[in-house]
Amino acid sequence: xxxxxxxxxxxxxxxxxxxxxxxxxxxxxxxxxxxxxxxxxxxxxxxxxxxxxxxxxxxxxxxxxxxxxxxxxxxxxxxxxxxxxxxxxxxxxxxxxxxxxxxxxxxxxxxxx
Amino acid sequence: xxxxxxxxxxxxxxxxxxxxxxxxxxxxxxxxxxxxxxxxxxxxxxxxxxxxxxxxxxxxxxxxxxxxxxxxxxxxxxxxxxxxxxxxxxxxxxxxxxxxxxxxxxxxxxx
Numbered sequence: 001x002x003x004x005x006x007x008x009x010x011x012x013x014x015x016x017x018x019x020x021x022x023x024x025x026x027x028x029x030x031x032x033x034x035x036x037x038x039x040x041x042x043x044x045x046x047x048x049x050x051x052x053x054x055x056x057x058x059x060x061x062x063x064x065x066x067x068x069x070x071x072x073x074x075x076x077x078x079x080x081x082x083x084x085x086x087x088x089x090x091x092x093x094x095x096x097x098x099x100x101x102x103x104x105x106x107x108x109x110x111x112x113x
Numbered sequence: 114x115x116x117x118x119x120x121x122x123x124x125x126x127x128x129x130x131x132x133x134x135x136x137x138x139x140x141x142x143x144x145x146x147x148x149x150x151x152x153x154x155x156x157x158x159x160x161x162x163x164x165x166x167x168x169x170x171x172x173x174x175x176x177x178x179x180x181x182x183x184x185x186x187x188x189x190x191x192x193x194x195x196x197x198x199x200x201x202x203x204x205x206x207x208x209x210x211x212x213x214x215x216x217x218x219x220x221x222x223x224x
Contacts, residue, residue: 004156033211043157043202045211056211059114090156092212101147102212104156 002027004093004105012111018079021108023091025072031055031094032074033102034066038087046089049074050097078110086112115140115207119215127223132193134218136203137185143207146179146186151200151217160201161188190220198222 005024013019025032033056034046045058049068066076078085088109092102116139126132138146144165149157163170163177163186170177174193179186190197200219204212 035211042216043204043212043214045213048211058211100145101159101162103159104149106154106156 004091004103006089006091006105006108008108009106010109010111012113013081014113015081015083017081018077019081019110020075020077021089021091021110023074023076023093023105025074025091025093026103029093029095029103030072031097031100032068032072033092033094034074034076035090035092035104036060036087037090037107043090046076048097055097081112083112086110114210115143115205115213117203117205117213117215119203119218121218122216123219123221125221125223126193128193128195130193132190132197132220134188134201134203134220135185136187136205136215137183138205138207138213139184140205140207141181141184143205145206146177147204147206147212148175148177148188149202149204149214151202157202193220193222195222195224 007022031050033048037043048056052068063079068074088107090107091105094102119136147162150160151157174191176189200217203215
């Protein structure tokens with residue numbers, strides 16, 4: 001079974017721009033969660049999508065948004081990029097929402113200049 | 114919301130010795146506790162997990178224990194090998210906030 005895939009793997013943007021990251025979950029998994037990883041704050045939960053609906057949301061500003069498609073693929077968008085948005089963005093796939101195993105992709109490394 | 118503390122931040126052990134990493138959590142509603150291993154340039158890999166109705170779980174050289182009363186859980190790795198060198202994260206899931214992670218432990222296996 002193929003694992004979680006994320007594209008692109010690396011991205012460089014400038015302040016004020018917007019970015020869209022993509023995640024394809026493990027086949028058959030319907031839940032996709034997004035996390036931000038930085039050296040200072042560690043791993044922080046952004047949001048979770050299940051069956052095209054946002055189920056949970058972490059403590060991030062409205063510039064961070066996401067969506068999920070009918071094939072369970074998910075995208076996250078960050079608008080008006082700030083230097084502090086530089087991070088590794090990780091997507092995790094799960095067979096169902098709730099307290100269940102989450103399997104992570106390799107991440108997208110975003111650098112904001 | 115949930116808060117997870119993880120210790121130590123760095124752990125150096127001799128190859129073949131055991132390693133123990135400890136975590137505490139704050140939300141008594143949390144009932145799922147996974148451990149992840151992250152190698153350089155990769156995403157976190159789920160290595161073992163435990164639910165609150167179980168006190169201990171073992172998988173070959175790796176074991177996890179959970180004390181619900183004290184709100185702490187630990188990862189035990191026995192007979193450590195060079196390939197165990199990585200950053201390990203504990204996490205807890207409670208309510209509707211996704212996984213809350215500890216800050217990570219950098220495990221170094223000395224030859």
